[in-house]
Amino acid sequence: MIDGGRMVPAWIKRIFGGCRSGTPFCDQTVQTGSFNYSFSAKSKNTENVVVLWNAVDTANRFAAQFQEIWQRASPL
Structure with a gap:
């Protein structure tokens, strides 16, 4: 992935097929x-x-769900 002209590492999780999650969260705030x-x-x-x-x-x-998914993912 490219963000502002720099490469950002991308990981993929192949457990749920086409599942996509884009939920930003930070400390006390969740956006979904x-x-x-x-x-x-x-x-x-x-x-x-x-x-x-x-x-x-x-x-x-x-955050816990993200960590679980991240641990099961592998680099692209």
Whole structure:
């Protein structure tokens, strides 16, 4: 993947086939929904987003799920 002209490592998990998860989370905040930070999502698509503020338990659960997926993934 390329971000701002620099290469960013990408990993893949082949357990659930076409499953895609794009849920940003940080400390106490979780954002979920179909919005995927693309030009089309911003300007053309019909997207949804839910932001959970001060959701420490939920953020911790997403972090744990991410770690589990990351450990099962392999570099592209």
